[in-house]
Amino acid sequence: MNAVLIVILRWLHIIPAAVAIGGLIFMRFVLPAATRSLEEEQSREVFLRARRIFKIMLHASILLLIISGVINSIRLYPQYVQHRPLAMALWHTHMFLAVIVFVISFWSLAGKAPPASHRTAAIVNVILLFILVAFSSTLQYVSQMPVSDTTATSSGGR
Amino acid sequence: MPYWLYDIVYPLSRWLHIVCTTLIVGGTLFFELVLPIAIEDLKREQQLYVFARARLVFRWVVWIGVAGLLVSGIVSLQRMWKPYQLEEFGYVSRWAFAHVGLGAIGMVLGLVLTIGREPPENPVRWMRLNLVVLLVAIFLGSATRHFQLSLAERPREGRMRSADGWMSFEPTTQPTTQPTTQPTTQPATRPSP
Numbered sequence: 001m002n003a004v005l006i007v008i009l010r011w012l013h014i015i016p017a018a019v020a021i022g023g024l025i026f027m028r029f030v031l032p033a034a035t036r037s038l039e040e041e042q043s044r045e046v047f048l049r050a051r052r053i054f055k056i057m058l059h060a061s062i063l064l065l066i067i068s069g070v071i072n073s074i075r076l077y078p079q080y081v082q083h084r085p086l087a088m089a090l091w092h093t094h095m096f097l098a099v100i101v102f103v104i105s106f107w108s109l110a111g112k113a114p115p116a117s118h119r120t121a122a123i124v125n126v127i128l129l130f131i132l133v134a135f136s137s138t139l140q141y142v143s144q145m146p147v148s149d150t151t152a153t154s155s156g157g158r
Numbered sequence: 159m160p161y162w163l164y165d166i167v168y169p170l171s172r173w174l175h176i177v178c179t180t181l182i183v184g185g186t187l188f189f190e191l192v193l194p195i196a197i198e199d200l201k202r203e204q205q206l207y208v209f210a211r212a213r214l215v216f217r218w219v220v221w222i223g224v225a226g227l228l229v230s231g232i233v234s235l236q237r238m239w240k241p242y243q244l245e246e247f248g249y250v251s252r253w254a255f256a257h258v259g260l261g262a263i264g265m266v267l268g269l270v271l272t273i274g275r276e277p278p279e280n281p282v283r284w285m286r287l288n289l290v291v292l293l294v295a296i297f298l299g300s301a302t303r304h305f306q307l308s309l310a311e312r313p314r315e316g317r318m319r320s321a322d323g324w325m326s327f328e329p330t331t332q333p334t335t336q337p338t339t340q341p342t343t344q345p346a347t348r349p350s351p
Contacts (some may be wrong), residue, residue, distance in 0.1 A: 005307070010303065011296060012260065012301045017176070018183035018184040018296075020180075020184070021180035021181065022180045022182065022183055022184010023185075026189070026219075027188070029215070030188075030212055031212065033211065033212075033213060034212035035208055036211075042200065042204070045199065047196075049199075050192050053191070053192045053195055053196065054192055057192070058186075076202065133173055133176050136167045137170075137172040137173040137176060140172065141165075141168055141169040141172065144307070
């Protein structure tokens with residue numbers, strides 16, 4: 001694949017991730033603290049407006065994450081196969097967590113008003129996103145290791 | 159460094175670098191794009207108050223993010239410092255140092271925008287500029303990573319080098335000519351760090 005395209009796809013995977021993680025943290029921790037002294041009605045109105053815009057950004061980010069993720073996975077799949085089973089386990093866990101995060105995001109951003117437990121859902125999503133990034137970082141590291149290292153580790157020793 | 163520690167430190171530093179990047183970039187994006195629209199119905203004084211409060215809270219996010227980026231960046235640079243001295247890594251190191259330079263500018267801008275009781279004039283405009291700087295810095299980081307990996311996939315002395323191998327790489331062992339054929343086998347063990 002063209003080098004420029006590979007770099008752009010990598011970039012297009014990081015930026016939506018930044019929008020999702022950074023935006024969620026801002027929405028959950030910074031915005032409530034900033035609007036605390038407003039009247040309850042005003043504070044809620046600000047939150048709902050922010051939520052509407054964040055919903056559009058997050059949905060676009062999820063679309064970009066899926067597109068770039070699928071292409072990156074197809075491109076890197078042979079490497080993951082070489083480092084089977086460790087890389088495959090990490091890759092599958094990364095995707096599984098991503099699906100859970102997407103479902104929670106869609107659920108908590110659906111409708112005009114947030115569900116009652118949207119704060120808890122946001123915290124769970126932030127934690128899952130951190131774990132997801134940890135899996136992806138480890139996967140990147142593992143897929144660069146010599147093949148025998150990962151296969152030896154997974155079969156009980158080096 | 160023992161292998162087990164090496165296997166913990168480098169994935170952890172990569173994780174820290176990505177998480178801290180997302181904190182700063184996503185937060186700045188939210189601050190610059192979402193917040194102004196969310197508060198536009200409030201009175202002017204209330205808008206200023208919410209902005210000031212958001213800036214005070216976001217300061218912690220920026221500071222934690224910058225600290226994490228510095229620590230993880232230093233770990234990565236320490237790992238790659240020796241290979242960057244090599245001639246064949248010349249263009250990779252230029253991408254890397256452009257990433258470091260622009261990232262540093264972005265971090266300084268982020269700190270300047272959140273330090274002190276009063277924000278600078280036109281804080282949203284400065285934030286927009288910072289966002290562009292950060293996005294370009296991430297692009298440079300992505301390019302650096304890609305070129306590093308492409309270089310690692312090239313054969314050297316009939317063996318595939320890995321990212322781990324760079325750490326123990328010695329310039330004196332560099333052959334004068336590059337092998338032209340792909341290696342048929344993977345290295346049996348990891349080179350000693």
